[in-house]
Amino acid sequence: MDFSISQDHQMLADSLRRYFSDKYPIEVRNKAAYSAPFHSPEVWTDLAELGVIGAFIDEDHGGFGGAAQDIAVVFEEVGRALCCEPLLGALMGARLLALSGQDQAAEDIVAGTARAAAAIFEPGVVCNLGAISAEARQLGGEWRLFGHKNAIYGGPGADLVLIAAHAGGKIGLFLAQSPDMQAAPMIDGGGIGDLVMDGLPAACICEDASAMIEETLDLARIALCAEANGAMDRLIAMTTEYLKQRQQFGRPLATFQALQHRLVDMVMELEQSKSITIRAVASFGSDDQARHVAMAKNLIGRAGTKISEEAIQLHGGIGMTWEYAGSHYAKRLVMIDHQLGDRHDHAGRLAAMG
Amino acid sequence: MDLEYSAEEIAFRDEVRQFLAENLSLEIAAKVDAGGELEKQDMERWHAILNAKGWLAATWPVEYGGTGWSTVERHIFSEECALHNAPRLVPFGLSMLGPVLIKFGTEEQKREILPRILDGRDWWCQGFSEPGAGSDLASMTTRAVRDGDDYVVNGQKTWTTLGQYANKIFCLVRTGTGGKPQAGISFLNVDLDTPGVEMRPIKLIDGGHEVNEVFFTDARVPAANLVGEENAGWTIAKYLLTHERTNIAGIGFSLKDLERYRRMASAMTRDGRKLSEHPIHAAALAELEADLEALQISNLRMLANARDGAASPIDSSLLKLKGTQLRQDILALMRSARGPDAAFWDESPANTNSDLPPHADHVAPAYFNNRKLSIFGGSNEIQRNIVAQTLFR
Numbered sequence: 001m002d003f004s005i006s007q008d009h010q011m012l013a014d015s016l017r018r019y020f021s022d023k024y025p026i027e028v029r030n031k032a033a034y035s036a037p038f039h040s041p042e043v044w045t046d047l048a049e050l051g052v053i054g055a056f057i058d059e060d061h062g063g064f065g066g067a068a069q070d071i072a073v074v075f076e077e078v079g080r081a082l083c084c085e086p087l088l089g090a091l092m093g094a095r096l097l098a099l100s101g102q103d104q105a106a107e108d109i110v111a112g113t114a115r116a117a118a119a120i121f122e123p124g125v126v127c128n129l130g131a132i133s134a135e136a137r138q139l140g141g142e143w144r145l146f147g148h149k150n151a152i153y154g155g156p157g158a159d160l161v162l163i164a165a166h167a168g169g170k171i172g173l174f175l176a177q178s179p180d181m182q183a184a185p186m187i188d189g190g191g192i193g194d195l196v197m198d199g200l201p202a203a204c205i206c207e208d209a210s211a212m213i214e215e216t217l218d219l220a221r222i223a224l225c226a227e228a229n230g231a232m233d234r235l236i237a238m239t240t241e242y243l244k245q246r247q248q249f250g251r252p253l254a255t256f257q258a259l260q261h262r263l264v265d266m267v268m269e270l271e272q273s274k275s276i277t278i279r280a281v282a283s284f285g286s287d288d289q290a291r292h293v294a295m296a297k298n299l300i301g302r303a304g305t306k307i308s309e310e311a312i313q314l315h316g317g318i319g320m321t322w323e324y325a326g327s328h329y330a331k332r333l334v335m336i337d338h339q340l341g342d343r344h345d346h347a348g349r350l351a352a353m354g
Numbered sequence: 355m356d357l358e359y360s361a362e363e364i365a366f367r368d369e370v371r372q373f374l375a376e377n378l379s380l381e382i383a384a385k386v387d388a389g390g391e392l393e394k395q396d397m398e399r400w401h402a403i404l405n406a407k408g409w410l411a412a413t414w415p416v417e418y419g420g421t422g423w424s425t426v427e428r429h430i431f432s433e434e435c436a437l438h439n440a441p442r443l444v445p446f447g448l449s450m451l452g453p454v455l456i457k458f459g460t461e462e463q464k465r466e467i468l469p470r471i472l473d474g475r476d477w478w479c480q481g482f483s484e485p486g487a488g489s490d491l492a493s494m495t496t497r498a499v500r501d502g503d504d505y506v507v508n509g510q511k512t513w514t515t516l517g518q519y520a521n522k523i524f525c526l527v528r529t530g531t532g533g534k535p536q537a538g539i540s541f542l543n544v545d546l547d548t549p550g551v552e553m554r555p556i557k558l559i560d561g562g563h564e565v566n567e568v569f570f571t572d573a574r575v576p577a578a579n580l581v582g583e584e585n586a587g588w589t590i591a592k593y594l595l596t597h598e599r600t601n602i603a604g605i606g607f608s609l610k611d612l613e614r615y616r617r618m619a620s621a622m623t624r625d626g627r628k629l630s631e632h633p634i635h636a637a638a639l640a641e642l643e644a645d646l647e648a649l650q651i652s653n654l655r656m657l658a659n660a661r662d663g664a665a666s667p668i669d670s671s672l673l674k675l676k677g678t679q680l681r682q683d684i685l686a687l688m689r690s691a692r693g694p695d696a697a698f699w700d701e702s703p704a705n706t707n708s709d710l711p712p713h714a715d716h717v718a719p720a721y722f723n724n725r726k727l728s729i730f731g732g733s734n735e736i737q738r739n740i741v742a743q744t745l746f747r
Contacts, residue, residue: 034561034699078370116431121694122620123695124623124624124625124693125624125625125626126625126693126694127625128625128626130626131626150695151693151694151695151697177685184698184699185699185700185701186398186697186698187560187696187697187699187718187719187722189696192694192697193700194699204358231428248488248489248490248493249490249493250490250493255467258735258738259735265444277553305686309682309725312559312725312729312733313725313728313729313733313735316488316489316729316733317483317512317513317565317726317729319559319725319731320558320559320725320726320729321554321556321557321558321559322557322558322559322561323556323557327559330559330722331519331559331722334689334721334722335696335697335718337693338689338690338692338693338694338696338697339697342690342693343690344632344634344635344638344690345624346627347634348633350630350633351711
């Protein structure tokens with residue numbers, strides 16, 4: 001038994017942490033997070049040069065990683081820094097392009113010269129790929145897409161958008177170039193897109209893509225869990241620090257036992273979250289993948305929300321302010337539960353697995 | 355045992371309903387229902403409508419322009435207002451300063467200030483909390499030093515809700531030193547256009563502007579603006595914070611939000627089935643409904659205690675604790691019902707033309723904004739301390 005990460009992973013984590021702590025203060029992050037283009041092109045270039053995107057796919061497709069552990073290492077640092085760059089879109093896009101044999105496009109994503117996003121789900125369909133209703137039809141020898149895709153993370157400004165749609169009785173994967181979509185900031189920062197397709201031209205890159213999409217979704221869920229772990233770790237540290245320095249009734253808040261116990265419960269939730277993420281990472285690619293990823297996403301949905309709510313409450317009014325970095329961490333941790341199926345959706349999946 | 359309102363109370367409720375049906379504009383009710391922020395003039399217009407009817411100051415005695423309503427009637431009125439999506443009343447003049455003046459003010463202060471609260475000439479805001487004095491309010495340090503007929507005020511207040519609309523502020527200021535920190539506090543009214551008073555906005559977690567900080571730099575305030583005796587402000591503040599808590603459980607808001615949730619859940623699908631038929635959502639809704647049913651009865655029991663002069667000191671703390679927890683739980687369920695689209699965000703209020711897709715709405719900002727419920731008005735930790743101190747006395 002050995003729960004330590006490899007030297008290479010430690011180096012990747014260290015270099016990312018150093019980059020974020022030197023170049024990515026909360027003011028830089030907030031400036032990018034809430035207004036178009038919802039990220040920082042400079043930071044994006046830096047991250048690509050640091051090899052962050054390359055860690056998402058293997059050597060055969062222009063990357064140098066691609067294992068679940070690679071992804072977890074990157075996203076934990078992303079979460080700790082509250083980075084709002086469209087890395088989830090890049091992860092899903094690069095994986096789907098690589099799995100579909102679109103090697104050149106995948107290399108462009110890794111190099112940071114093109115941005116990708118995945119458009120899988122639809123209003124009312126948050127977790128169950130089989131329930132989507134978008135369709136692809138061949139018109140005049142060209143594929144055209146019809147339907148409505150939402151929750152396209154990193155969609156605004158993406159060059160390559162990978163779209164799931166029914167065709168010929170299967171769910172295929174289609175590639176559209178810079179489709180025009182409704183773009184908005186997310187309340188927790190970063191860009192989200194909404195795409196109404198009424199004959200959108202696209203290339204079919206895989207006719208039977210269900211398995212690769214499910215695999216990519218599970219990997220993206222692992223990424224979100226790792227991101228949450230980094231953000232929780234940081235938010236708990238901020239809360240601890242605040243309780244130590246904030247004085248009320250003539251003594252630090254940290255000396256009140258009722259508050260100490262609540263911090264202990266937050267730490268317990270974080271340890272559980274780290275453990276279930278380790279479990280999901282180890283099971284990726286095995287028969288237990290779906291079960292353990294669903295467990296992780298459910299547990300972390302609960303833990304992230306609880307830790308956010310407690311962190312705000314323990315800070316009092318300060319925790320409610322835009323100016324305080326902790327409020328942005330809290331928003332991210334609550335809203336992670338809304339991505340790729342929430343705690344209820346994954347509890348339902350687990351129950352259905354029996 | 356009789357859980358029902360009396361015939362007179364039911365008649366009163368019907369009268370309130372009819373009044374709301376005839377006087378609350380659909381446009382304003384729709385804004386409230388959408389969960390967006392109201393504009394200043396929306397609130398002022400509603401105050402004027404209620405004032406014309408004589409129903410604005412529910413807690414004041416009739417002689418000062420109040421309604422003279424009983425505790426139960428006040429409860430019925432506030433619940434019906436919430437259920438019909440009436441704008442919330444701005445509490446600072448009506449529920450805070452007004453009752454304080456009626457109890458502690460001079461006749462001159464009552465004659466001068468109370469009518470201006472009713473007719474909307476004055477919009478008051480509250481200057482209690484300071485950066486270093488939140489739960490521990492008595493540690494506040496804003497100083498007022500007597501100089502001739504004036505006090506010279508220096509210091510900083512914070513979390514001043516809707517101060518951007520106000521022209522006056524009532525403050526706790528430190529006028530005495532030595533002894534217990536509670537002993538040297540006074541209650542002072544200040545015109546916001548006094549030189550040396552500056553209001554700055556605080557942006558909140560949801561991007562909204564509803565609270566402010568207020569800075570006092572050598573601001574000269576007439577000593578006649580003192581309410582009550584010098585150094586007796588703590589007693590007044592305690593009275594203000596505890597005297598009128600009929601609506602503290604927010605029952606009407608919870609009823610309304612659960613109704614919105616049911617509407618939402620029956621109109622939405624989730625992965626191939628109606629959200630209202632999703633077993634986990636249905637079970638969560640059922641539990642919240644049970645909580646709310648019980649809380650309504652708890653609220654009525656405590657109202658009856660108050661009516662009979664048998665209120666327990668812990669009643670309002672318990673109602674605040676459970677009421678705020680429940681409202682926050684309902685808002686969390688609404689947020690999760692909205693799924694990934696809850697993330698869509700823009701800073702404009704719900705009532706303006708928004709670029710958001712029609713399936714996005716304000717459930718996430720409302721959820722984050724209402725984390726305040728367990729922080730303000732005496733944090734839930736302070737409420738627990740009050741209850742514990744009573745239980746273990």
